[in-house]
Amino acid sequence: MRNLNVYITVAGIYLLVSFLMPGPAWALQSHGAPEGICVHQMAHILFAGALAYLYWHTRKSPAIASRGWRYLQYFCGILIAWNLLAFTGHELYELLTPEDFINKDTWSEQLSPPLSGVKIIYYIAKMDHVFMVPALFYLVRSLKTFYREARLEVNK
Amino acid sequence: MSSIPLLPALIVEFFGSAAAILLSFYAVRYSLALVRLQPNNFIWGFLFYFCSTMAAFALSRGVGHIVRITLVYTDHNDLWKQLSPFSGGFNTLLIVSVAAVTIYYHKGLAAYKAIRSEARKLAEANTKLAASAKQLQTLNTHLEEIVEERTRNLSESEKKFRNFFENSKDIVYFCDKNGQITNINSSGKLLLGFENNPNVINFHELFNDKEALQSYLDGLAEKGFVSDLEMECTGRNGTTRHILLTANALYDKDRSLIGCEGIGKDMTRIKNMTEQLINHEKMASVGQMAAGVAHEINTPLGIILGYTQLMMDDFDENSETHSSLQIMERQIQACRRIVADLLKFSRQTESTKAAIDLNDIVLNVLSVTEHSLNIQNITVNRQLAPDLPRVTGDAEKLQQVMINLFNNAQQAMESGGEIVIFTAAEKNLVRLTVQDSGTGIDSTIKNKIFDPFFTTKDVGKGTGLGLSVTYGIIKEHNGRIEVESPVLDRGSQRELQGSAFHIWLPVTPETAESQKEQD
Known part of the structure; x- marks a missing residue:
């Protein structure tokens, strides 16, 4: 109780001195353009990590071993791959220049020659739904299986 | 590209x-x-x-x-x-x-x-x-039924073992570690003569032989059981009983001896029969020896008697030598009678057998001996069966049998008593019983009374050949003789003082056949 009084007194003195001695303030930090892509990429890594954890946990736990969980593990695996692909796609897009595109923002848009590894991988990454849709398909199958098993358990 | x-x-x-x-x-x-x-x-x-x-x-x-x-x-x-x-x-x-x-x-x-x-x-x-x-x-619901069923099973089991315990003809007993009998079956009480006071029996005190008791106690203490132990005890009315004993020790939960349970088989009858068999064998051997000795002695005695009588003719009747020769003659005659008795015992004398009525033999002997019996306050009770089947025998020898038995009875009743003479037909046998109310025969000498020269009389009062001769004559007639002392009264089942000699003689074949035809 005695210590608390000392802290309150010190804080009061500090505030008083601050009001008496004003200076320039740096209240807000500015968020430049690269921050968005950085946060997004970090989100992909976080999501992939979370999915990896879910995959690992469902595999090691014998209490939740069934066909439904196996489908959920497929979902985790494919979605991790999707995250990595999307992450790669975002990174590669940053490396491409407007000259790498022909007829940009039209239906006849093309990647200009000469084709490089970056362009080819970017092209593949552009079609990331090839991973995402099967992942969600396995999520649905997993839940469908859980539902069927739960129905059987309830009807017992 | x-x-x-x-x-x-x-x-x-x-x-x-x-x-x-x-x-x-x-x-x-x-x-x-x-x-x-x-x-x-x-x-x-x-x-x-x-x-x-x-x-x-x-x-x-x-x-x-x-x-x-x-x-x-x-x-x-x-x-x-x-x-x-x-x-x-x-x-x-x-x-x-x-x-x-x-x-x-x-x-x-x-x-x-x-x-x-x-x-x-x-x-x-x-x-x-x-x-x-x-x-x-479920258990509560069926508890009553289960209890009832188990009680019934227990009751049946108890009844089974109780019947076994009570109906066994052997002695079945339980006793504590000090030998005090805690439970004994009816046969045990009857054999040991403790019908009325079974609570005070100490089993250890029943042993006549202390060594047998020690073997019994050692067996229980060391091995926990005794098997086929022969014990001798004094049973009902002082009779000696031979028991074949098997017993097991009883322990508490701490394995401490608390008593024993056992079964005793009365072997008295078997033991007596065995002894009789041995006795018969002995008598046959003695008879053979007696016959040999009698034959060898009889001839020299005849010669000595002949010469003595010849010498008596050579001396004056009033002379001392004549008197000495008369004494010699009397003693030689006594020797010859003994030899004659020995020959009768060993069945070496000649017999003239015919179909005779045993009642007639009894009456003939009584006509001579009854008077002297009456003088000694001995009454004769005749229980003679009418129409008694005839037996094949030597009348003279059978009369001697009767005389010997009456003499024995007379000597056992010095202060008077009663002789019961009983005859009866039993299948192909005729039974004759001479029963007295005398002193009886001690169980220790019962097996020796038919031995030659065995006597309980003082020296000079008997040769000990009377019952031996009787035994020999009955055997010669293919009969059987047994002694019973004390005598069990068949009617009242009481034991009477005295002795009874039972003789069984085979019926004459013709009589037996005619009896069968009549039946």
Whole structure:
């Protein structure tokens, strides 16, 4: 109780001195353009990590071993791959220049020659739904299986 | 190398986005159904949140892609540039949300598993409790029946063993470690003569032979049992009983000896029969020896008697020498009678056998001896069977048998008494019994009374050949003689003082046949 009084007194003195001695303030930090892509990429890594954890946990736990969980593990695996692909796609897009595109923002848009590894991988990454849709398909199958098993358990 | 058209990628992006939205909502539908089906299941709850954020992400991303394609490729690029930061921001936000839901899954699942484990244990305990309650209820319902059935079984078992215990003709007993009998069956009480006061019997005190008692106690202490131990004890009315004993020690839970249980078989009759058999063998041997000795002595005695009588003729009747020769003659005659008796015992004398009525023999002898019997206050009770079958025998020798038996009875009743003479037909035998009310015969000498020269009389008062001769004559007639002392009264089942000699003689064959025809 005695210590608390000392802290309150010190804080009061500090505030008083601050009001008496004003200076320039740096209240807000500015968020430049690269921050968005950085946060997004970090989100992909976080999501992939979370999915990896879910995959690992469902595999090691014998209490939740069934066909439904196996489908959920497929979902985790494919979605991790999707995250990595999307992450790669975002990174590669940053490396491409407007000259790498022909007829940009039209239906006849093309990647200009000469084709490089970056362009080819970017092209593949552009079609990331090839991973995402099967992942969600396995999520649905997993839940469908859980539902069927739960129905059987309830009807017992 | 040529360029790559991006149209296929755009098509995949457009339709992939639509498919992703569709599938993610399909997943939400199933996860919602699961939550509704089992609202208390944490995993379904997690999957619902996961699918919802995943659907939100798929929707945000898919719509973003579709809107981008639509706006950009329809010359509305400026509008898309305004919208794209929001679309991207949403996407990022929802990716982080899905990741966050996934990460928190761990703690929730651990708590759910713990609760579920406890719930399962509780359910198992409840199941066991219910089963136990049901079992208890069943047990309660049938308890009375079970008790009744077990009581009935116990009662039957007890009855079975009680019958065995009571009906056994052997001695069955239980006693404590000091030998005090705690329970004994009826046969045991009867054999040992303790019908009225079984509580005061000490089994150890029944042993006549202390060595046998020691063997019994040592056997129980060391081995825990005794098997086929021969014991001799004094039974009912002082009679000696030979018991074949088998007993087991009884212990308490600390393996301390607390008593014993045993079965004793009365071997007295078998032992007596064995002794009689041995005695018969002995008598046959003695008879053979006596016959040999008698033959050898008889001839020299005849010569000595002849010469003595010749010498007596040579001396004056009043002379001292004549008197000495007379004494010699008398003593030689006495020797010849003994020899004659020995020959009769060994059945070496000639017999003239004919069919005779045993009643006649009895009456003939009584006509001579009854007077002297009456003088000694001995009354004769005749219980002679009428129409007694005839027996084949030497009348003279059978009369001697009667005389010997009457003499014995007379000598056993010095201060008077009663002689009962009983005759009866028993199948192909005729039975003759001479019973007196005298002093009786001690059990220790009962097996010796038919031995030649065995006598309880003072020296000079008897030769000890009377019953030997009787035995020899009866055997010569293919009969049987037995002694009973004390005598069991067949009517009252009481034991009477005195002795009884029972003689069985075979009926004459013609008489037996005619008797059969009459039957």
